[in-house]
Amino acid sequence: MFRKMGIAWRMALLVLFGAGIIMGSIVGYSYFHARGMLEEEIQQKALYLAQATANRIETVENAVEKMASGLAMSLEYYPASSKIDFYRLLEHMVRENPEISGSAVAFASKKAGTLLPAPYVYRVDGSFARKDLGAGGYRYDIWDWYTLPKELKKPIWSEPYFDEGGGNMLMVTYSVPLFDSKGLFEGVVTCDVSLEWLTGFLRTLPIGKTGYATLTSRNGTYIAHPRREFIMRESVFSLAEERGNPALRRLGQRTQRGETGIVPFESLITGKPGWLAFAPIPSTGWSLGVIFPRAEAMAKVMSFTRDELLLGLVGFTLLLLVVLAIARSITQPLRQLDKAVRSLDMTVEVGGKSKPKQLLATGNLEIPEIRGEDEVARLSASFARMRRDLKEYIEKLQAATVARERIESDLRVAETIQRSLIPKDFPKREDFEIRGLLDPAREVGGDFYDFFLADPEHLCLAIGDVSGKGVPTALFMAVTRTFLKAFFREDKNPAASLSRLNDELEAENDSNMFVTLFCAVIDLKTGECRYANGGHNPPVLLRGGSSEFLPKVRGALVGCMKGIAFDEGRLMLKKGDRLFLYTDGVTEAMDKGDVPYGETGMLEALAGLENADCAELLKGVRASIKGFVKEAEQSDDITMLAFRFFP
Amino acid sequence: MKKNFLSLLFLFSLLFSPESALALKTVSFIPQWNPQAQFAGYYVAAEKGFYKKHGLDAKILVGGPDHDPVQYLKSGKAQFAPLFLTTALDSRDKGVPLINLAQVVKSSNLMLVAWKDRKIEKIGDLDKKRVSLWGDWLSTAYLGFFRKNAVKPVAVPQFFTVNLFLRKGVDACAAMHYNEFHQILQAGVDPEELTTFHLKNEQFDLPEDGIYCLESTYRKSPADCRAFALASLEGWTYVRQHPAEALDIVMERVKAANVPTNRAHMKWMLETILGTIDEKEPTLSRRTYAETVKLMKRQGLLNRTVPYETFCVEEARDVP
Incomplete structure (x- = not known):
């Protein structure tokens, strides 16, 4: 994917990637740093807040403690039998102290099983009600507010409780024991404090939307908690038990020991992480907890980081645009160059093969000129140079191609002429059998053979090789053949005919061409064979199992020199004799190592074809040549003519 | 006319339905204490309709420190109550003739x-x-x-x-x-x-909660007393089989009475008390009875005693 992108995009992305890492590191560092600092600050704040709130509650409780203790102290100086209007006294105290919602004095009876009156004054809807706690058989001496100070011999804060009489308010009672001069327990003075104000007070603490404060009693029971159903029902320990959270239990025990601290804490309401700062309220043995939710505390850092990221994103987009613009301006010439070179590539389909469009040839390839000396400019210059070279090369190639095509068409013409001149129909007769073969080389040579009946009793045979190649050679061959035919019609003398031919050819021979030529006239009745040879390879007579060259007769190349005489050879053919005529293409056929087939190879091949008819003979020799040269290219025409007398 | 016909049909259906409201006998049960898992079996029996099945319209009253169950039985405000064996013996000694219908909690907590x-x-x-x-x-x-x-x-x-x-x-x-x-x-x-x-x-394994009623109540309708005990024991069987559901039922009662307790505590209570209950064999053994009586007498808590057979109904006795 990345590799397929343009340079501009790749560059832009790489730059952005690098910049992104750097920016990410900076943002990350600043986030964690800010978070760390804020965390510290929040923890401090939480701790201070917890302590300050605890102190605030403690202050109220201390005031109540002083009032109750003061009353108890003064009562201890009066004998139990004194006539004191306790109701008036208590009402006065309750009225003067808004923290106190009720107060009682309960004396211990000296007679077991009996109770003395216990005057109690309490607030009801802004006024004050009076009640004897001991009236109606109600046993006040079994409740904690009475028994605990009695047994512990010291003032106590009761565990908080719901006061069923006074509107189901959450209350806590401070009880001070009274002792006589001998230290014997005389009774208790109590002050009730409503805890309703606490809930309201704790709600005003600056601890955010999801933060909250809790108050737990000496036993770990919740006195104040935003979840009302926890109050007086659940304790830190019951929650720890229900949630299988031993850490919470240990935390509860720390608060019971009056410790101050701050711990990571999961909100019991939202389950989200935060901190719990806790501080004791020593007088009651309670503990105040302030829960700061982490998310909310961290919201500032988060929003700062979010802004930073947003800005970064905008910056990134701008950077991307700038980098893209720069990169594109750098790669613009490259793209032009690419476009120009790409047009080279455009191919057209011709007959299933793709051929390049003739752009280069027509010189349409325009390499844009790029100024400057940078890499792109140099590349462009190189391309221009390459284009020039290419153009030159193509021009040369075209010229060469034209020349080659001309030669090829010349050769084709020559081949056509050659093929049209040699006889291809071999007569089927009783008295002789004849068969010829011309296997032209790629560049057609000047080989030819011919045979015709000069009259019904005389068969003329000829085989020759014109010097050179191509059309002139072919034409020369045609002339030679025409003359030869004409002369033989007039005179069946081969030597004389050769002589005439020589003179005729020489006369018109401006290009100094010549031909080697063997010709023979066979009297079909007698078997007499007269022949003449103009510098050609001597034919082979195959008689019985033997094969031998025809005796040599004097004669030169035909067409070179005027007035040359040719000797005539004679021999008598017997029934079944065969004549094998050939050109130098046979003996000079070369294998890959330039070793010629030679007369030896030819004679061996002929020896192996003792009883073959003419067609078989030619085929056999041809096969033998092929077997010899193998893959070597045929350099000259291979021409053979075979004759058999009375087969 | 049509309306009258329907009313008539309704009356008939009431008359012939074996579990109809008319046939149910209203009884009350007063636990010794605030609603808590100690009484899970009774709450469940009421909630799951076991009392109804036994022909009783049983009301489970809200107990607490100000509601002495013996007083409730004596005054007729309740017909049944769970009591410790010692409490029942003490009450009998003080002239409240209680009778044990079933011994639910057989072991001491x-x-x-x-x-x-x-x-x-x-x-x-x-x-x-x-x-x-x-x-x-x-x-x-x-x-x-x-x-x-x-x-x-x-x-x-x-x-x-x-x-x-x-x-x-x-x-x-x-x-x-x-x-x-x-x-x-x-x-x-x-x-x-x-x-x-x-x-x-x-070696002081005194039995605890048994189901008690006044002798007079039992004499008047022993079938109802038996039915109440049976339905209560079915309640306990259900509690043992479905503790989580039982706990839910207990917590509902707890909430309704605004008892300051929590689910974790009620769970502990339920599991613990179930370990001391034998609802399959809710009997008070003759030997335990005798030993408890002897112990209380020695401590001067009992003056009069009644025979084992008088104290528990036949179903609550172990093999004689």
């Missing part, structure tokens, strides 16, 4: 919990220590336990809370295994800080 840091590790260490105890018949097993082990602690009266113990005003206190002991744990005290004595392991 009473225990003594002591502070280890007050040097109490074994029974002997309790000597001369301040120990808070419930009064009267609830102290029977403890006093017997002290006497047998020849320890003489200083007894301090204990009432509804264990706060005196928690504030270390006493060295040890009485506790129900299913209630106060767990309250102490739920006040942040670790079991390692405590030495505990289970009275059932100290």
